[in-house]
Amino acid sequence: xxxxxxxxxxxxxxxxxxxxxxxxxxxxxxxxxxxxxxxxxxxxxxxxxxxxxxxxxxxxxxxxxxxxxxxxxxxxxxxxxxxxxxxxxxxxxxxxxxxxxxxxxxxxxxxxxxxxxxxxxxxxxxxxxxxxxxxxxxxxxxxxxxxxxxxxxxxxxxxxxxxxxxxxxxxxxxxxxxxxxxxxxxxxxxxxxxxxxxxxxxxxxxxxxxxxxxxxxxxxxxxxxxxxxxxxxxxxxxxxxxxxxxxxxxxxxxxxxxxxxxxxxxxxxxxxxxxxxxxxxxxxxxxxxxxxxxxxxxxxxxxxxxxxxxxxxxxxxxxxxxxxxxxxx
Amino acid sequence: xxxxxxxxxxxxxxxxxxxxxxxxxxxxxxxxxxxxxxxxxxxxxxxxxxxxxxxxxxxxxxxxxxxxxxxxxxxxxxxxxxxxxxxxxxxxxxxxxxxxxxxxxxxxxxxxxxxxxxxxxxxxxxxxxxxxxxxxxxxxxxxxxxxxxxxxxxxxxxxxxxxxxxxxxxxxxxxxxxxxxxxxxxxxxxxxxxxxxxxxxxxxxxxxxxxxxxx
Numbered sequence: 001x002x003x004x005x006x007x008x009x010x011x012x013x014x015x016x017x018x019x020x021x022x023x024x025x026x027x028x029x030x031x032x033x034x035x036x037x038x039x040x041x042x043x044x045x046x047x048x049x050x051x052x053x054x055x056x057x058x059x060x061x062x063x064x065x066x067x068x069x070x071x072x073x074x075x076x077x078x079x080x081x082x083x084x085x086x087x088x089x090x091x092x093x094x095x096x097x098x099x100x101x102x103x104x105x106x107x108x109x110x111x112x113x114x115x116x117x118x119x120x121x122x123x124x125x126x127x128x129x130x131x132x133x134x135x136x137x138x139x140x141x142x143x144x145x146x147x148x149x150x151x152x153x154x155x156x157x158x159x160x161x162x163x164x165x166x167x168x169x170x171x172x173x174x175x176x177x178x179x180x181x182x183x184x185x186x187x188x189x190x191x192x193x194x195x196x197x198x199x200x201x202x203x204x205x206x207x208x209x210x211x212x213x214x215x216x217x218x219x220x221x222x223x224x225x226x227x228x229x230x231x232x233x234x235x236x237x238x239x240x241x242x243x244x245x246x247x248x249x250x251x252x253x254x255x256x257x258x259x260x261x262x263x264x265x266x267x268x269x270x271x272x273x274x275x276x277x278x279x280x281x282x283x284x285x286x287x288x289x290x291x292x293x294x295x296x297x298x299x300x301x302x303x304x305x306x307x308x309x310x311x312x313x314x315x316x317x318x319x320x321x322x323x324x325x326x327x328x329x
Numbered sequence: 330x331x332x333x334x335x336x337x338x339x340x341x342x343x344x345x346x347x348x349x350x351x352x353x354x355x356x357x358x359x360x361x362x363x364x365x366x367x368x369x370x371x372x373x374x375x376x377x378x379x380x381x382x383x384x385x386x387x388x389x390x391x392x393x394x395x396x397x398x399x400x401x402x403x404x405x406x407x408x409x410x411x412x413x414x415x416x417x418x419x420x421x422x423x424x425x426x427x428x429x430x431x432x433x434x435x436x437x438x439x440x441x442x443x444x445x446x447x448x449x450x451x452x453x454x455x456x457x458x459x460x461x462x463x464x465x466x467x468x469x470x471x472x473x474x475x476x477x478x479x480x481x482x483x484x485x486x487x488x489x490x491x492x493x494x495x496x497x498x499x500x501x502x503x504x505x506x507x508x509x510x511x512x513x514x515x516x517x518x519x520x521x522x523x524x525x526x527x528x529x530x531x532x533x534x535x536x537x538x539x540x541x542x543x544x
Contacts, residue, residue: 153384225381225404226417230431230481233405240430244421326420326463 005031006174013178031172039170088303095297114293121282122301129262129278129305132193136200136261137254137309140208143201144253147209148216149238162213166206173266181270191273199271200264204257211256215249216242218328248317248329255313259306279305330357331395333378333485333517338390340373340382347373348538350390355485355517360508360531363521365538371521374538375487378519379411380404394484410483410516414493416474418462424449424473425458431481445480452476452506468499475507479514486511486518492527504530 002008009031012024094100096115097107115122151157168176180199184190219242227241243250265280272281283298321327333355339346347370355361365371377388381404392399399407418427428445435441449457452472462470471491478486491507492500508531511518520531528535 220417222413222415223417223419225376225379226411226413227419227430228381228404229379229407229409229411229483230477231405231408231433232430233403237405241419245419321421324421324461324463326418326461328420 009174028175032175035172091296091300095293095300115297118297125277125279125282132200133258133261135197136204137257139201140204140257141254144208144212165209168203169206177270191275195271196268196276199267200261204260207256208253211249211253215246247320251313251317255309258309262305330515332356334393336391340370340377340386340388342386346541348541357515357517358512360511360518360520360533362528362531362535369538369540371538372489375489378487379409380407408484410478410486412488412491414490416470424460424462428477428480431477433482448476467495471503486516488520490522
């Protein structure tokens with residue numbers, strides 16, 4: 001099998017023969033066309049699915065036997081989740097086992113030496129990852145909240161902004177990143193922390209928008225109106241009513257943004273011009289170095305960061321308003 | 330005590346008025362009942378008076394509280410109380426928190442707390458300050474909701490089918506208490522309702538909004 005188009009274009013871009021550059025740009029345009037075609041196909045598919053679903057729901061079938069496939073699906077999801085968790089545990093274990101040959105269930109012995117040796121650089125990479133991820137979460141939430149509160153009644157603009165924010169996910173990453181990169185270089189911002197943070201925020205925004213805009217739209221407008229007639233306007237309205245009622249989705253969105261930022265590799269490498277080192281960039285270079293223990297240690301750290309953020313979000317969300325049954329979950 | 334005055338007020342959707350222009354004066358302590366078919370624009374009228382008309386709708390005419398023009402003022406400055414069919418208590422606040430949310434900051438903290446305790450006692454809910462609103466019965470919630478509005482010291486009251494969720498017995502009791510408070514405090518009140526018994530108990534004038542769209 002030949003490599004996929006994205007990889008080939010990437011190779012053309014990084015090739016030393018400059019005449020391949022034009023080919024690479026043409027390849028990016030082709031990638032874009034493929035992505036747009038896929039979007040159109042998805043849209044068409046959804047229309048077809050809608051027709052089929054409508055026919056089914058109007059057919060009067062009771063669907064009593066639908067339970068079994070759903071249960072099967074649920075157990076499959078549970079299985080893949082268990083696999084992911086055990087893979088993480090294995091990564092952790094691998095990083096402290098110097099010898100672990102194929103048929104053995106466990107490594108020969110455990111040794112903390114490498115992890116201790118790695119500690120300073122791991123700590124530095126973790127530090128920059130956490131700083132970037134926190135700034136990304138805060139920036140994305142602040143931006144989406146601003147849009148939410150100023151455009152809550154304007155459905156048309158909300159839809160437009162939603163489509164725009166999803167661009168980094170829908171467009172081929174390569175084309176999108178090269179476009180951004182040429183902008184950053186022109187502004188002489190490449191290699192700065194601000195550039196990396198901005199790019200991370202761009203990639204976190206669609207998720208934060210998806211979670212927060214939907215939750216905000218579901219808030220009963222009469223609750224807000226009641227609060228206003230009771231004399232709460234502006235910041236007080238947001239602080240005392242809107243934010244508390246949206247606290248759980250906001251925390252979840254923050255944790256997801258944190259996770260997105262912690263996982264980003266290419267945007268970090270591009271915008272950081274290779275100078276900003278995070279767990280993601282270190283894990284990738286460790287993985288290609290062939291040192292399994294090193295790769296395992298970074299991999300475990302990269303998996304733990306978003307999990308910790310999610311755990312915090314869940315704990316805070318549960319602790320706040322614990323005695324209030326009516327607060328939306 | 331001032332009157333609530335509407336002059337040539339109407340609300341329109343896509344440039345088409347929902348009802349013929351209204352001109353009326355609600356005297357202090359009087360409940361004016363507003364009837365009309367679904368879609369005649371009753372709730373939109375209340376939203377306009379409160380200053381929170383959805384952007385798809387447009388309103389014309391003048392609204393005054395005594396001499397003061399309300400048009401253009403945001404809801405938080407109008408000091409008009411509003412009550413809906415649902416009590417809309419803030420779910421994240423305790424009963425006491427809901428009551429103090431709109432109460433005007435005045436005097437020491439302890440004095441305010443005492444005033445709230447006293448007012449809870451007056452509606453038969455003494456000692457309910459720390460309760461979660463979700464654990465109250467429908468009638469209790471309705472009373473807390475009205476108390477919250479009254480504590481914000483509104484200059485007039487707007488009610489959109491406020492008794493619709495209550496059972497017959499609770500409805501009669503709540504109604505009697507609400508209208509009693511309206512009279513005692515001299516609040517000009519607009520009551521949107523479908524219920525003839527509401528109109529009778531309000532013992533005030535009534536008008537029927539005629540929809541322009543169906544005519």
